[in-house]
Amino acid sequence: MPAKVVEHAPAKVNLALHVTGRRDDGYHLLDTLVVFTEVGDTVSVAAAEQDSFTIQGPFAGLLDDEADNLVLRARDLLRSKHGDLPPVAISLEKNLPVASGIGGGSSDAAATLRALMRLWGIELSADTLAAAALRLGADLPMCLYARTLVARGIGEEIEPVEGIPPLHMVLANPGVAVPTPAIFRALASRENPPLPTLPGPQALSAWLTDTRNDLEVPAQTLAPEIGEVLSALTANGAALARMSGSGATCFGLFASRDEAKVAASAIAVLHPSWYVTATRTIERARADAT
Ligand code: C5P
DSSP, rough: SSSEEEEEEEEEEEEEEEEEETTTTTEEEEEEEEEEEEEEEEEEEEEOOOOOEEESEEEEGTTOOTTOHHHHHHHHHHHHHHHHHHHHHHEOOOSSOOOSSSSSHHHHHHHHHHHHHHTTTOOOOOOHHHHHGGGOOOTTTHHHHOOOOEEEETTTTEEEOOOOOOOEEEEEEEEOOOOHHHEEEEEEEETOOOOOOOOOOOGHHHHHTTTTTHHHHHHHHHHHHHHHHHHHHHTOOOOEEEOTTTSSSSEEEESHHHHHHHHHHHHHHOOOEEEEEEEEEBOOOEEEEE
């Protein structure tokens, strides 16, 4: 059994997100193509004499007072399913902006579940774990898989996708918090068409222009800064600029790593208060055990 496990908690980016309906309990039905990126948070777990939880990194300050941090709820979820599990020291490096549409908290919780299962030698099928984790948030199942996928239902129906090429992108966030429930409430239409059939690698850009993020318009009415971010990405050469999740983080797609880096630097100079980073998509999340 390893003494320490480190799991990458990659940013989740909704390349396209259609809202296709609403359940009786108020949750919305989605059809979304999701990718994960090199940039992300990191969760480390290690055997210890008593439980502890520390947060470092550029966005740590925003989480300090959050007693019900999703990381701890993930730890407690495993304990509730498996009884007497030993104490653990958990450390979170918070590199991603908080509550920003790129899955930060959900990806951290998913990475915690993956890390603790390895540390404690727990074996659960991906489907069982995803079903249990759904109660921590609708994005948990997709973040547990942490690979290119389509998610439907409220996020619990996962279909891994092959053949989407690696994508270079800039992530940019204007530093405004946009509350997810308010954005879903502000939707003009909840009955939009599902995503078109997924394309082969060559036809991805045409497919993307036929799709949307249905949450982008309501999010912009609540946070007009999102429009500025999309304009900045386009003005700096993005082939496509779109919001991820319920925002406010937006992504711009670029032809190469260099083009993405040049655009990210230019946007960061013009908007020093924004979170801006160049990154690319990954095949699946990394993990290291020692
Ligand atoms: O599950 P999660 O905590 O991420 O959801 C936050 C809120 O966002 C929910 O309480 C709900 O109001 C809204 N939501 C939704 N439909 C979804 C996901 C979230 O209406 N598929």
